Amino acid sequence: MVPNSIFQLLKQILFLTLTGILAISIFFYIYLPISTNHSETLTVPDITGIHVDELDYYLSLRNLRYEISEDSGYSSKIPPLTVLKQFPMPYAQVKEFRKIYLTLNSMTPPVVKMPDLTNGSLKNALMILNNYDLKFGKTKYVADLAFNAVLIQKMNGEEIIPGTKIPKGSVIDLTIGDGYGNSNLESPYLIGLDADVAQVTITGSALKLGNIVFHNIDTAVLISVDDFEITDTLKIPVEVGQVVNQYPAPGEPMVIKESVNLWIYHPDSVNHDL
Numbered sequence: 491m492v493p494n495s496i497f498q499l500l501k502q503i504l505f506l507t508l509t510g511i512l513a514i515s516i517f518f519y520i521y522l523p524i525s526t527n528h529s530e531t532l533t534v535p536d537i538t539g540i541h542v543d544e545l546d547y548y549l550s551l552r553n554l555r556y557e558i559s560e561d562s563g564y565s566s567k568i569p570p571l572t573v574l575k576q577f578p579m580p581y582a583q584v585k586e587f588r589k590i591y592l593t594l595n596s597m598t599p600p601v602v603k604m605p606d607l608t609n610g611s612l613k614n615a616l617m618i619l620n621n622y623d624l625k626f627g628k629t630k631y632v633a634d635l636a637f638n639a640v641l642i643q644k645m646n647g648e649e650i651i652p653g654t655k656i657p658k659g660s661v662i663d664l665t666i667g668d669g670y671g672n673s674n675l676e677s678p679y680l681i682g683l684d685a686d687v688a689q690v691t692i693t694g695s696a697l698k699l700g701n702i703v704f705h706n707i708d709t710a711v712l713i714s715v716d717d718f719e720i721t722d723t724l725k726i727p728v729e730v731g732q733v734v735n736q737y738p739a740p741g742e743p744m745v746i747k748e749s750v751n752l753w754i755y756h757p758d759s760v761n762h763d764l
Contacts, residue, residue, distance in 0.1 A: 604643070702753075
């Protein structure tokens with residue numbers, strides 16, 4: 491119909507304009523978001539450790555797809571043929587049916603060279619084992635003055651030489667020093683030593699200095715019994731400031747940190763019973 495006035499023409503133009511704006515709005519703000527799932531995203535789950543046989547079911551429930559890389563890696567911390575790496579990363583936001591790219595843990599562990607853990611601390615050995623993807627097994631403490639120092643490294647009960655090729659994930663046992671040295675000790679021979687030298691000898695033998703008593707007798711008397719039960723008495727003169735007697739006696743069995751008492755000759759001291 492041909493408009494019969496300017497008013498009717500403007501009225502039709504306004505109607506067509508509003509209709510066009512409405513159609514465009516419906517297309518962009520209603521139809522298009524619905525058809526493209528606009529603003530609807532999924533959270534990528536953490537698939538690490540999921541076995542390859544479970545991936546179809548696990549990801550299909552979450553409306554996601556996946557693709558396994560031809561390359562594989564290895565970690566001793568998860569079983570073989572489980573997911574080692576994934577992209578996108580866990581908890582990323584993606585749209586439905588997004589493909590997740592996966593790397594599986596190899597069935598056969600790669601080989602590494604056994605590091606040298608000896609002559610270092612236990613703490614340092616644990617860090618090296620972790621860097622080499624080796625597992626820490628058991629510890630055995632033995633008598634040694636170096637506390638927590640690695641003395642021997644073993645695998646399957648046998649000492650393993652540094653540089654030996656072994657599979658990643660192998661279990662390594664360590665023999666560690668206890669910091670005390672030999673636990674089966676004997677009382678050192680201190681008779682005739684100056685007092686300060688005797689003290690150093692005691693501490694150097696992993697023993698402790700006990701009581702010090704000044705004594706006015708200048709002769710040490712040592713009594714020994716041989717295998718035939720024959721008693722032998724030995725008298726040893728000492729000078730001022732030297733050890734005239736000790737307890738336990740020289741050669742007696744002792745344990746770590748046990749005390750040794752000393753009697754020191756001094757002519758002006760009050761006599762004490764030995």
